Amino acid sequence: MLSYALRRIAVAVPTLLVIITLAFAIQRLAPGGPFDQEQTLTPAVRANLDRVYGLDRPLAVQYLRYLGALAHGDFGPSLSERDFTVTELIRQGLPLSVTLGLAAVLLAVLVGIPAGVLAALARGTGADYAVSGLAALGVALPSFVTGPALALLFGLYLHWLPVAGWERGAPRYLVLPVVTLAIPVAAYLARLMRASLLEVLRSQYVRAARARGLGEARVLWRHALRPALLPAVSYLGPAVAFVVTGSLVIETVFGLPGTGRYLVQGAINRDYPLVLGMVIVYAAFTLTLNLAADLVYGWLDPGARHA
Amino acid sequence: MPEPLKSAGGLWRGAARRLRADRAVRLALALLLAIALLALLAPLLSPWSFDSLDWRHLGQPPGATAAHWLGTDRLGRDLFVRTLYGVRLSLLISLLASALSVGIGLMWGSIAGFAGGRLDEAMMRFVDVLYALPYLFIVIILSTLIGRGSIAVLLIAIGAVGWLTTARIVRGQALALRHQPFIEAARAGGLSGAAILWRHLVPNLAGTVVVYATLTVPQMILFESFLSFLGLGVQEPHASLGNLINAGAQEMESAPWMLLTPAAFLVLLLVCLNVLGDGLRDALDPRDH
Numbered sequence: 001m002l003s004y005a006l007r008r009i010a011v012a013v014p015t016l017l018v019i020i021t022l023a024f025a026i027q028r029l030a031p032g033g034p035f036d037q038e039q040t041l042t043p044a045v046r047a048n049l050d051r052v053y054g055l056d057r058p059l060a061v062q063y064l065r066y067l068g069a070l071a072h073g074d075f076g077p078s079l080s081e082r083d084f085t086v087t088e089l090i091r092q093g094l095p096l097s098v099t100l101g102l103a104a105v106l107l108a109v110l111v112g113i114p115a116g117v118l119a120a121l122a123r124g125t126g127a128d129y130a131v132s133g134l135a136a137l138g139v140a141l142p143s144f145v146t147g148p149a150l151a152l153l154f155g156l157y158l159h160w161l162p163v164a165g166w167e168r169g170a171p172r173y174l175v176l177p178v179v180t181l182a183i184p185v186a187a188y189l190a191r192l193m194r195a196s197l198l199e200v201l202r203s204q205y206v207r208a209a210r211a212r213g214l215g216e217a218r219v220l221w222r223h224a225l226r227p228a229l230l231p232a233v234s235y236l237g238p239a240v241a242f243v244v245t246g247s248l249v250i251e252t253v254f255g256l257p258g259t260g261r262y263l264v265q266g267a268i269n270r271d272y273p274l275v276l277g278m279v280i281v282y283a284a285f286t287l288t289l290n291l292a293a294d295l296v297y298g299w300l301d302p303g304a305r306h307a
Numbered sequence: 308m309p310e311p312l313k314s315a316g317g318l319w320r321g322a323a324r325r326l327r328a329d330r331a332v333r334l335a336l337a338l339l340l341a342i343a344l345l346a347l348l349a350p351l352l353s354p355w356s357f358d359s360l361d362w363r364h365l366g367q368p369p370g371a372t373a374a375h376w377l378g379t380d381r382l383g384r385d386l387f388v389r390t391l392y393g394v395r396l397s398l399l400i401s402l403l404a405s406a407l408s409v410g411i412g413l414m415w416g417s418i419a420g421f422a423g424g425r426l427d428e429a430m431m432r433f434v435d436v437l438y439a440l441p442y443l444f445i446v447i448i449l450s451t452l453i454g455r456g457s458i459a460v461l462l463i464a465i466g467a468v469g470w471l472t473t474a475r476i477v478r479g480q481a482l483a484l485r486h487q488p489f490i491e492a493a494r495a496g497g498l499s500g501a502a503i504l505w506r507h508l509v510p511n512l513a514g515t516v517v518v519y520a521t522l523t524v525p526q527m528i529l530f531e532s533f534l535s536f537l538g539l540g541v542q543e544p545h546a547s548l549g550n551l552i553n554a555g556a557q558e559m560e561s562a563p564w565m566l567l568t569p570a571a572f573l574v575l576l577l578v579c580l581n582v583l584g585d586g587l588r589d590a591l592d593p594r595d596h
Contacts, residue, residue, distance in 0.1 A: 019436070141577070142533065148570070245443045249537070
């Protein structure tokens with residue numbers, strides 16, 4: 001198990017380094033430098049500015065400096081939010097985005113997996129059709145449709161919940177964003193769980209367990225559930241990536257001041273340091289959670305450790 | 308994905324029969340054709356164009372005036388025409404982007420799978436790295452870099468990052484095929500690697516690729532409207548389903564129809580395409596029959 005974990009880490013670290021290198025390369029390839037918008041500068045002033053920011057050094061030196069700065073959590077200044085560094089913006093936005101994402105994944109797991117199990121056990125009944133139908137709809141609907149639709153229904157028409165805004169994280173304001181973010185993940189988990197449990201329940205060893213006279217509940221708990229969970233667990237990595245992407249939309253739709261909204265605004269304003277810093281943070285986050293999902297997978301399925 | 312079987316004709320005939328018998332697939336196909344036809348014929352059905360302003364009818368709900376069936380937005384632009392124009396643009400972009408990404412994936416995957424060894428390893432590791440990034444970010448970086456607004460840029464950005472899954476699937480198939488007797492025979496006959504790849508390997512991958520292309524289209528629609536929703540894709544005054552939904556979400560409190568009309572079209576389109584894709588996958592899955 002330890003060597004499996006080490007091997008997974010050995011893949012994740014170079015991946016992050018490649019992403020950082022790409023980010024750096026893109027930043028340097030991008031047309032226009034940071035001082036192009038100012039009034040035309042005299043060559044002497046320009047040279048001084050370049051020296052202060054290290055832009056006159058060879059690219060390799062600049063790259064190493066960039067890596068060094070990243071190691072200290074310094075992503076440089078934001079070009080569009082003039083008074084802030086990228087690090088400050090990330091620090092402001094990240095807690096909200098992480099809370100949102102983790103709450104959504106948790107909700108999706110708590111709803112999606114039991115729903116899938118229920119549908120598999122009640123195969124062919126009304127409950128199965130209800131779960132499968134809702135799941136198909138949930139997978140197909142993009143969050144930029146469900147978000148405004150839920151806000152319209154529960155906010156404007158029923159007045160149960162606020163339409164948008166966040167009021168320093170009052171829980172009422174986070175209900176709709178979290179639900180919107182969780183819907184597609186829950187739907188996908190329910191489908192995966194239903195399909196894999198049905199397959200496991202047909203397998204020989206479950207038949208053998210039944211033949212030994214074990215009750216259905218015991219067969220389910222002791223023999224069927226753990227292997228049936230594998231596809232759902234291996235989906236958790238992609239699910240996190242999905243939630244991270246979804247949070248861009250959710251934060252825009254519901255006017256939440258998280259990192260996703262900065263990323264979108266940064267892209268619109270062509271604020272390279274901001275966009276690249278955010279991408280690196282998101283990538284590190286995604287890789288870490290993917291790694292966690294891999295480790296849980298390896299724990300559940302000993303065979304995967306030797307793959 | 309189905310294995311390419313020697314009795315491929317039988318597999319395809321059986322799949323076609325199963326598809327025709329599937330009532331949900333038939334309904335989805337009929338609805339898709341109806342929407343596509345409506346989108347193509349939109350200029351003939353209404354005197355308005357996507358950017359013409361009607362000063363006498365600003366912000367009208369559907370059915371309020373006979374002149375605009377689905378109402379107008381705040382600038383008096385006809386929403387029936389704009390929505391259908393958006394459907395057309397979304398379909399066009401997603402079809403082209405699917406073709407582009409499936410094409411790149413086919414080339415990348417078949418070369419990697421056919422070559423094997425070091426090259427295969429390097430090429431697929433590259434795919435793994437890109438996979439680790441939520442691929443929306445690559446599009447965001449690209450559009451930060453190139454600028455936004457141009458449909459060509461959007462197309463390239465979406466198509467260029469959508470090829471990863473196709474590349475993986477094709478590579479797996481190519482790997483399985485490359486030691487088959489007919490490939491060995493072609494090699495023994497003295498054909499060059501490129502010729503074997505192009506004339507013998509790629510035609511055998513076509514079935515898988517066609518199925519996968521069908522599954523890619525809804526993803527591409529989703530992707531395009533997602534970017535347009537965020538303001539990184541199609542720009543005003545042009546309409547795509549994404550930026551119409553965005554405009555609608557902003558006017559939700561006073562003009563909910565502006566949100567509901569394009570959202571309904573998008574959902575219908577996506578559900579139909581997904582039903583079609585699922586049906587195709589089920590029909591081709593040899594396990595269930």
